[in-house]
Amino acid sequence: MSFLKVQDIHHTYFTKDTATTALSEVSLTVEEGEFVSFLGPSGCGKTTLLSIIASLIKPTEGTVLLENKPVSTSNNDIGYMLQQDYLFPWKTIEENILLGLKLSKQLNDKTKNYALTLLKQMGLNEDVRKQLPKQLSGGMRQRAALVRTLATEPKLLMLDEPFSALDYQTKLKLEDLVSNTLDEFGKTAILVTHDIGEAIAMSDRVFLLSPRPGRIHKTFEMPKELRESSPFAARNHEAYPSIFQTIWKELESLEQG
Template sequence: MSFIRISDVAKQFTTPDGGTIPVVRPLSLDIEEGEFVVFVGPSGCGKTTVMRMVGGLETPTSGEIYLKDKLVEGPSRDKGMVFQSYSSFPWLTVLGNIRFGLKYRSDISAAEKEKIARHYLDLVGLTPFADYTINRISGGMRQRVAIARTLAANPLVLLMDEPFGALDALSRERLQLQLMDLRRAERKTVIFVTHDVDEAVLLADRIVVFSKRPARILADIPVSATLPEKRGLDILDHSDFRKIRRDVLALIRNEERSMEAAE
């Protein structure tokens, strides 16, 4: 069985007056260990819901999700999450936040924990800011803290919900490149949700394009089949990059047009 198996998973939300809104149509998806999968789709389409179900933060209405042959039944340390909004704890320092990622690990000693925390602090380039409080660092740094904290917990899969969505263009670019470096060093399985198609093509091994709500999979594009694994910003001019980007955009545009037609 594949590393992550999403099997006939559907999700409905219940409205306060007892009605139901289908958010995700029954869909199946297999993700291999070490893959970097990016979910794209029109905004509000349910791609984040699919990811949150993998993380155990939402329960599927039907179907099952397996992570390494184990049924996902709720959030756990196996499924690390990085949110769009800044989720670093303001009452802790930069290093304190990263240490928090290790707080509930009983498999390693305190000395080992400190070593790991400092390792990830260094990996995201925040060693000079170790003792800063969260409100004194920039948004880009805060997301680096959140990523380091999540990696320190050593999850099986890293789930990222538009982590760079709130950043300015330059910080976003820098973090995208850093994430690619981190990922090459760590070999983590990643599910990354974004509505930025350039970001998707830049980062992904595989892009999964979702339809408008209720979500279904429109296309599953193997990016690493055509683009080199090690990518820099120069890839933006690569003809294959532009082709994939065009295809993905066309799919999403088509969906958004049919959404407007439906209204």
């Protein structure tokens, strides 16, 4: 039984005058502990598909099952990490990372200590806890946002271009940090990205979506030696360039076609 099952998803956005089909006949499965990416041309429905899986949008047709049950926004099984960190500027980092626990009524001494331990593991020391978001760099804020997401112990983590606003060096460091953290906790994750290299370096499998309406055009399974490497090491592996070229050409043909 697959951990996540997406079955025959079709989604159309309706306005007063138009109907735009964003996704058509999308089916896929994700196993527990797996890291997969959605890659494709702009406007192919990657974020729409992520939102449907997270139960933020109800699809026009189709179902999404997590551990064989329909997904729901009423539980804490799914965590989100976005391009912007969305930390509250008037709250300290400690208050921000405990917010999810507070809202879900899970905040107690044990969960608070877990969140603060996570913060330390992310390289954010005790001095940082009392600071405001504006006092931290973009990379540090994204680490705090990841801690806030992981603190509620979600079963499935959604990553919607979480590194795209960062400088390249910080992005590479955070890719490694996030990948290692998710491996350590055995988390299942789905990444939406425009970055082919990022998808290859971080993923076990890459789903390439066709232009609108988005369909699963092709699935690329990363070789074992890349899957077992850190993202930084994967980018420097001898197998990396040929996989990059293969996906690049496939993506280019989709955009031209």
